[in-house]
């Protein structure tokens with residue numbers, strides 16, 4: 001891990017770091033009231049709004065006994081007056097012991113971690129990285145499957161632009177997963193990621209048919225197919241219903257199978273799936289709080 | 304003088320000879336101005352001559368740059384390889400090729416190259432030096448940005464010096 005102990009990208013964590021976060025998340029879940037960061041101040045800097053991520057982090061900070069300062073969007077901050085990210089971070093890092101930040105510009109968190117006096121946790125930098133999401137996805141997989149090794153995971157939807165699926169793919173590559181990529185042709189997994197799997201000797205299967213390999217899956221990871229991603233709107237109209245999960249499609253799935261979704265969900269999972277015990281996305285958000293507690297406690301070196 | 308040196312001398316004499324300095328030969332013509340910008344030759348006080356679309360047995364057509372009284376630093380040489388991997392460097396002393404330098408690909412690049420991702424922090428925030436890891440992918444040289452983690456291909460390389 002890096003010397004200043006920031007978490008900017010999932011690449012900053014080794015397999016051992018990831019496994020330690022999993023242990024700590026389980027520990028916090030068993031006993032959430034651990035004020036290990038009592039007396040600390042954490043700045044929660046949301047340069048673009050993301051209510052769920054922000055509240056999840058702030059809940060984790062509060063449960064750890066630290067206090068929160070910050071802002072939930074850029075309005076009414078010096079940023080709107082044209083202050084550079086450099087200056088904003090240099091100043092705020094004098095006010096706190098850790099920075100949690102979300103920013104629309106890719107690489108903003110890495111740069112902030114270089115100029116900050118205190119560790120930076122990336123809560124999303126544009127289309128690039130969102131490592132706490134990846135770690136909470138892993139924790140959800142571990143909790144529901146009892147293992148991270150050799151998971152058969154089916155990723156569905158927008159695999160081209162979806163940063164959550166890219167980071168999860170890279171993290172699961174430590175654990176010899178078997179991947180099925182289900183997407184319309186326009187939104188296939190980029191070659192770069194498939195080449196990474198190939199170089200690591202990890203198998204993957206690509207299809208446009210959501211049903212083809214569903215019965216083999218331990219995890220179905222759903223993402224949304226967004227209209228604005230299509231250069232050809234006719235193509236969108238043709239495929240939009242092919243990637244919607246309905247309850248009747250789940251009949252032949254494995255008993256241990258669980259459905260994850262990074263949320264927000266729009267219509268890609270029909271509401272009739274909600275009552276299916278295989279639906280897991282709401283528990284996934286609870287896991288997010290324990291995972292974020294684990295990340296911060298780990299970076300502070302108190303666990 | 305060996306036959307090879309003789310031929311080499313003939314080749315580089317297509318553009319007027321220099322007494323002392325550096326000759327960068329076998330530059331793909333499309334990369335000529337990238338090399339000029341990379342080495343700051345548009346702002347130098349050294350005497351610089353160049354020719355382009357010259358015949359080359361190795362690469363079809365080529366460009367050549369001669370810089371009087373300048374010897375390139377290793378770092379500069381390695382950066383040339385990013386934009387002109389076929390280039391060959393000769394150090395000239397007393398009108399003779401005193402030394403040939405291999406153009407070696409660097410593993411990291413700082414400054415010099417613009418990140419091709421318009422959403423990258425290096426294209427939004429002033430004074431952030433670009434940083435890349437260099438590696439080959441499918442036989443092609445690519446740069447991965449340390450900030451946005453996106454790829455800039457060799458074709459996309461734009462010099463920002």
Ligand SMILES: [Zn+2]
Nearest residue numbers: 418423448451
């Ligand atoms: Zn970049």
